[in-house]
Amino acid sequence: MRRVLFALAVSVLAPLSLISAQSCGSSSHSVSGSATAVEVEPILPGAVSVDEYIPLIEGKKVCILSNQTGMIDDNTHILDTMLSLGINVVSILSPEHGFRGTADAGELVSSSVDEKTGVPVRSLYDGKGGYPSQETIDEFDVLVFDLQDVGCRFYTYLTTMTKMMAVCAQNGKKMIILDRPNPLGFYVDGPILDMQYKSGVGYLPIPVVHGMTLGELSGMINGEKWLPDGIQCDVTVIKCRNYTHHSKYVLPVKPSPNLPDMRSIYLYPSMCYFEATPVSLGRGTDKAFQMYGHPNMIGYSYSFTPRSIAGAKNPPQLDKKCFGVDLRTKPTIDEINAAGINLEYVIDAYTNLNLGSHFFRSFFELLIGRDYVRKMIMDGATAAEIEARWVDDVTAFKAQRKPYLLYAE
Numbered sequence: 001m002r003r004v005l006f007a008l009a010v011s012v013l014a015p016l017s018l019i020s021a022q023s024c025g026s027s028s029h030s031v032s033g034s035a036t037a038v039e040v041e042p043i044l045p046g047a048v049s050v051d052e053y054i055p056l057i058e059g060k061k062v063c064i065l066s067n068q069t070g071m072i073d074d075n076t077h078i079l080d081t082m083l084s085l086g087i088n089v090v091s092i093l094s095p096e097h098g099f100r101g102t103a104d105a106g107e108l109v110s111s112s113v114d115e116k117t118g119v120p121v122r123s124l125y126d127g128k129g130g131y132p133s134q135e136t137i138d139e140f141d142v143l144v145f146d147l148q149d150v151g152c153r154f155y156t157y158l159t160t161m162t163k164m165m166a167v168c169a170q171n172g173k174k175m176i177i178l179d180r181p182n183p184l185g186f187y188v189d190g191p192i193l194d195m196q197y198k199s200g201v202g203y204l205p206i207p208v209v210h211g212m213t214l215g216e217l218s219g220m221i222n223g224e225k226w227l228p229d230g231i232q233c234d235v236t237v238i239k240c241r242n243y244t245h246h247s248k249y250v251l252p253v254k255p256s257p258n259l260p261d262m263r264s265i266y267l268y269p270s271m272c273y274f275e276a277t278p279v280s281l282g283r284g285t286d287k288a289f290q291m292y293g294h295p296n297m298i299g300y301s302y303s304f305t306p307r308s309i310a311g312a313k314n315p316p317q318l319d320k321k322c323f324g325v326d327l328r329t330k331p332t333i334d335e336i337n338a339a340g341i342n343l344e345y346v347i348d349a350y351t352n353l354n355l356g357s358h359f360f361r362s363f364f365e366l367l368i369g370r371d372y373v374r375k376m377i378m379d380g381a382t383a384a385e386i387e388a389r390w391v392d393d394v395t396a397f398k399a400q401r402k403p404y405l406l407y408a409e
Contacts, residue, residue: 041241041242042242043181043240043241043242043243043247043249044240044241044242045148045178045179045180045181045240046146046177046178046179046180046215046237046238046239046240047070047071047072047078047081047146047178047180047238048072048241049178049238049239049241050072050081050085052238053144053176053178053236053238054082054085054087056142056174056176056236057082057087057142057144057176058087059088060088060141060142060174061088061090061139061140061141061142062082062087062088062089062090062140062141062142062143062144063089063090063091063092063093063136063139063140063142063143063144064078064079064082064089064091064092064093064143064144064146065092065093065094065095065124065143065144065145065146065147065160065164066078066079066092066093066094066099066144066145066146066147067094067095067099067147068099068253069146069147069148069180069251069253069255070146070147070148070178071252071253074252078144078146078178079092079114079117079119080116080117082144083117083119089117089119090119090120090139090140091119091120091121091122091136091139091140092114092119092120092121092122093121093122093123093124093132093136093143093164094121094122094123094124094125095124095125095147095156095157095160096124096125096156096157096160096256099112099114099121111123111126122136124160124163130159130160130163130200131163131167132167137167137171137173138171140173141173141174142173142174142175142176143164143168143173143174143175143176144175144176144178145161145164145175145176145177145178145214146177146178146180147160147161147180147214148180148251148253148255149180149182149213149214149255150182150183150184150255150259150265150268151182151183151184151185151209151210151211151212152184152208152209152210152268152269152272153190153193153201153202153203153204153206153207153208153209153210153369154201154202154208154272154366154367155255155268156200156201157214157255158203158204158214158217159200159201159203161177161214161217161218162203162204162221162226162227163203165218165221165222165227165233165235166227166228166231166233168233168234168235169227169231169232169233169234170228170231173234174234174235174236175218175233175234175235175236176235176236176237176238177214177215177218177235177236177237177238178238179213179214179215179216179237179238179239179240179406180213180214180240181213181240181243181247181249182211182212182213182214182249183248183249183250183251183262183265183266184209184211184265184266184269185211185212185213185243185245185247185249185407186211186245186246186247186248186337187209187211187337187340188207188209188210188211188394188397188398189207189208189209189269189340189341189387189390189394190207190208190209190269190341190368190369190390190393190394191207191208191368191369191370191373191389191390191393192205192206192207192369192390192393192396192397193205193206193207193369193370194369194370194371197365197366197369197370199366201366201367202366202367202369204217204221204226205226206397207390207393207394207397208269208341208368208369209269209340209341210397210401211245211398211401212401212404212405213240213243213406213407215237215238215239215240215406216237216401216404216405216406216407217404218233218235218237219235219237219404219406220400220401220404221233222235223403223404224400237406239406239407240407243407244407244408244409245405245407245408245409246408246409250262251265256311257310257311257312258283258288258289258311258312259288259289260286260287260288262333263287263290263327263328263333263336264287264288264289264290266333266336266337267289267290267327267336268289269340269341270336270339270341270342270343270345271289271292271345272289272367273343273346273364273367273368274292274345274346274349275363275367276360276361276362276363276364276366276367277346277349277350277359277360277361277364278294278316278317278353278355278359279292279293279294279297279316279324279349279353280292280293280294280304280306280315280316280317280322280324281316282304282306283306283312283315283316284305284306284307284308284309284312284315284316284317284318285304285306285307285309286309287328288312290326290327290328291304291324291325291326291327291328292324292325292327292345292349293317293322293323293324293325294317294322294323294324294349294353295317295320295321295322295323296353297322297323297324297349297352297353298323298352299352300323300324300325302323302324302325302326303321303322303323303324304321304322304324304326305319305320305321305322306318306319306320306322307319324349325345325348327345340387341387342383343373343377343383343386343387344383346377347377347382347383350377350378356378357378360374370389370390372386372389373386373389376389
């Protein structure tokens with residue numbers, strides 16, 4: 001039965017994950033602009049390798065930490081697979097945006113019961129610090145983690161994984177990570193987090209774009225002793241197949257409501273800082289992270305009006321006409337990826353609005369991870385001058401992470 005299911009999963013998932021491979025350039029975030037798309041073996045996430053992880057959980061009480069991205073193929077969720085194989089799934093843990101991935105960013109999500117299966121869903125985003133109750137911890141033997149990350153330090157699934165590694169280590173629980181490709185895994189960029197700014201959107205001393213899968217980061221977390229008191233989590237990583245750090249992976253399922261497609265994901269490392277300003281980045285439209293604007297920005301012909309929609313019920317500048325910049329078609333994807341983190345967008349809005357220190361909120365440092373970025377922007381530095389400050393961080397981190405990489409660079 002297991003082998004039949006595995007073969008079916010591979011045959012169905014394969015067409016979803018065809019990729020084009022591009023080689024990284026010599027700089028910290030450059031990508032070869034002349035590379036042409038070539039057909040390669042499809043990338044398969046760890047969830048497809050049923051034969052590898054089912055023997056590890058048979059006869060155990062299992063908790064699954066997943067959401068809408070935890071798919072084996074375009075129709076089958078990891079939860080359904082485990083239940084069909086007779087695995088005793090006692091509960092589900094859900095991260096930011098909920099188990100179905102429909103809640104707003106930061107929105108509190110109540111615990112519930114999965115309507116399809118009847119399995120209890122325990123929310124980690126219920127305002128209790130991102131940890132499950134002791135009662136929930138006591139009821140499982142093994143935690144199976146299957147979330148699609150997007151490769152940025154401030155995307156909260158990494159924080160969720162780190163906290164759950166600590167929980168499992170402190171309570172003698174086994175953890176299995178079904179690894180998934182990093183859509184930004186082909187470059188490293190940004191400053192390493194100054195841990196005085198540690199928060200839910202910056203939990204580890206790593207760059208903004210770390211270029212690692214969550215499976216790789218789990219090994220680094222253990223190896224660098226980043227868990228409380230240096231404790232170690234008993235974790236097994238089920239690796240992706242046919243993935244390398246040169247790969248460009250197109251996500252078959254959007255990871256959260258406001259990252260609708262790959263353009264939003266590629267722009268995300270450059271655009272997320274607007275969350276700590278009065279400027280809208282397009283939440284409340286169907287192309288969030290692909291535009292920016294404000295009602296008082298001048299000199300722009302492009303405009304958009306954020307509305308209350310699913311996944312963005314109360315977006316910044318709700319129902320106000322914003323003037324600004326349209327990034328839906330330009331720059332090209334290759335240009336976005338070659339630039340890496342591009343602070344020109346934030347600098348442009350800062351200069352145009354002329355609000356001085358009122359442009360920034362304290363959340364800005366939590367996102368960018370260092371105090372010098374705000375200061376340099378206010379002093380009139382260019383994006384290139386600011387980015388030069390973190391080049392050494394990138395170099396140091398790439399050397400530090402090397403022993404923990406599971407896939408070829």
